[in-house]
Amino acid sequence: MKALEFRRNIPRYAAARLAGSFTPGRGSGVGPIRLVDADIPELPNQDWEIVRPRLSGICGSDLATIDGKSARYFEPLVSFPFIPGHEVVGDLQDGTRVVLEPVLGCLSRNIDPPCKSCQEGQLGNCEYVTFGEISPGIQTGSCCDTGGGWSVAFAAHKSQLHPVGKDLSDEAAVMIEPTACGVHAALSTGIDPEGTVTVIGSGTLGLVTISALRSYFPDVKILATARYPHQRSLALDLGADVVIAPNEIKRAVRRMTKSRAISLSTEDGNVDRLTGGSDAVIDCVGSSESITDALSVTRPRGKIVLVGMPSSVNIELTPLWHREIQLVGAYTYGTEKLADGSVARTFDLAADLVDSAKLDRLLSAVYPLSRYQDALEHAASAGHRGAVKVAFDLRSEKERDLL
């Protein structure tokens, strides 16, 4: 079957890193990813099924991997060769349309008793992602045994599969996984109902996070940064109160929070840091610059939620220490506790949000697998090409019907 396969190959990895540093997404042409004729994955046991992807999204973490920029932290947590793709809507053999919840936790690994996190429903925090009946891999798309969404077929544990209602289009369904990340991030802020939140970045993650914030905290004041006009427009439409250019963040948060500014001279009108700041900052970029900005505009004892995958960064942590700021990660999802005390699966919340906020509009372009280099370059430069989410469209793959 046709699949995009990522192999461990150090020279190619180095070449991808070099190429990707010049042009984002260009690592696809020289790096370890190749379009191959792969075997259909074997099912580990009767609790697994074959999924035939319909649409499969391209995520920022995928692009980091392809351009050789992902952290070495993941090396022992994945198994090669793997087929990327974890934002998937697809069909089961019986024709049921499903969305994949990609985390490979204890249940899918047939580990009993499960780890503490899985017991508590926090699948994203599974402690045993390198153990059990399948090879290491934090998600579908990073495990050599399961395959991944960038192919005609892959294997998924039944616990990973969420049936999709017939009213939800494929374009909407493929947005459920990234939206779940945004829902988790928004709820991780623990913000007061009338607090202030700053969202750094208005790519896919930023936009779904803004939408989630507005949905669960209708009265919070949301400020977002956006680099491109279409991002600005979407951010406003999805619920941001103020959208500004990234280099305007300090002045803008100062205005929103009515803080005073701190600079080398207290009288010069420049804004280096703030006396107060935003109650919470959600960083959807994950760069040294964005985290530094986040530390500059978070109020004392405020919280920074890191949603964008950061890799290696170089940041000054003195403000974290001095202002007693919490810096927390928001990797994926599992179950969420809502303001009314109820508990819900993040994916269910995300599916509702995708539907109500019409997040299918964030899917900007689709490509066949054969044009994977174009697709990856488009996704890597989505912002300045006026796009948000780019995905592979496998609905027309001929092999799909032969399975």
Add this chain to the structure above:
Amino acid sequence: MKNEKNLAPRPGFVLDVDRTSPPVLFHHGDTFKLEKLPAGRSRVIYPPEPLEGLRDPDSAIRHALENPIGDSEPLSALLRPDMKLTIAFDDISLPLPPMRRPDIRQRIIEAVLDLAAEAGVDDVHLIAALAIHRRMTEDELRHAVGDRVYDAFAPSGRLYNHDAEDPEGMVVLGETPHGEDVQFSRRAAESDLVVYVNINLVSMDGGHKSTATGLSGYTGLRHHHNVHTMRNSTSFMDQENSELHASNWRMGKVIRDAGVKIFQIETTVNNNTFGRSGPLAVLQKREWEWSARDRASFVAMQKGLDVMPSSARRQIFNSWEAPYEMTSVQAGEVEAVHKVTTENVYKQQIVEVEGQTDILTMGLPYISPYNVNSVMNPILVMCLGLGYFFNMYRGKPLVREGGVVIMSHPTPWEFHSVHHPSYIDFFEQVLADTTDPIEIERKYEKQFAEDEWYIHLYRNSYAYHGVHPFYMWYWGSHALEHLGRVIIVGGDSSAVQRLGFQSASTLRDALEMASDVVGPQPTITHMKNPPIFLADVK
């Protein structure tokens, strides 16, 4: 060589451009351009030449103080030993550019202080009546009042900048019949006599505006520094048709009725902005009268400026002090004084112009009232062009309704962080959202006016008040409502776009773009300003 100063100054002049007309000098920030205007349908308005200054200004001042106009006793008769005297004076925004020493304010304040000393007045305070402008620095105050006065009063805290945000230092004197709060300096309100020292550069200055605005704060200013007032001031340079003027006059009556006694001293200056001789003299000559030496000096200046970084150019121009000469001084009761002052301003500045134009062009210079020793940021470019230059008319605007204004200015995306912190935020937040003055006023003014950090910087640093950029935008609101399009030639395209205007690389391109709005073969009028003129449009 003829002595030009001995020739009678010529009145303003409207040149009809023909094929033989030389290119016209356009100010372009801290550089210049020579532009050829289309023959047969263009005209250039030249300001009147500088009137003769008073031969003995100090004698004229003393004479004015002892021979007041209107219902007022001579100043010496108003002074007594046990009184509380406040001398308020115009701030750094007047005149433009700053004038050579001795500044008129110094001459007058020294004369007033001499009389006060003779009368044995001890309790004297001097206040720079800057309303919500930035505070003046020590150097600027020294320049305005002179070293002798500064050294005698500033160290003991008796010479200082007005602070419109000092909760203890401001008082509301009452309300006009229109419901306008009249906010005033407590020191001035509690004085037995306020002597106001004015330099009247344009007809909007002076009169009750000196104190009702200069010694007020946001609580009072918001009643006339707003979109409604500016759109109903057609123009704000024409007192008969200025709602801004009317509001200040209503407030002046409240101040008077509250028992505040004001002795108003007003002066006018001539048009000698760049000198009758010297390095910039060519800027106030008519192009067809340029001598070979003028042309050579202009070319040399232009080439020199071209190779300099903008910061160096700015430094050069900021160091220019105009050789203005005082053309009149009058003192006494506010309204009577101001009537005479206005006539003297008109004597220097009025140019009669027949009919309106389709396109009005203007070369904006490096300076406006709010960037002395500072940076001309994009908001100030808008204010100078659409606020001040557009409103330099009586009767009708120079440009017809639906017409086009073309301004020439580099319009850099650049701000002075000390002087204009709230401008940066206004540009980044407010103009990114909307350029509609009404919407801006409704949605953002209060937030900026009450921002504690801006207030801190206004009071303790040298920052314009947080609300000031709003007033700059309102200043252009009459023009924005009147015009069909605004084009900036040679500006930073991002900054021009943020202002809501169109950007053109050349004047020819701009004229082409304007024809979309006003049709082919439009009439064009160029304001050759500065030096300043006021168009009396028939």
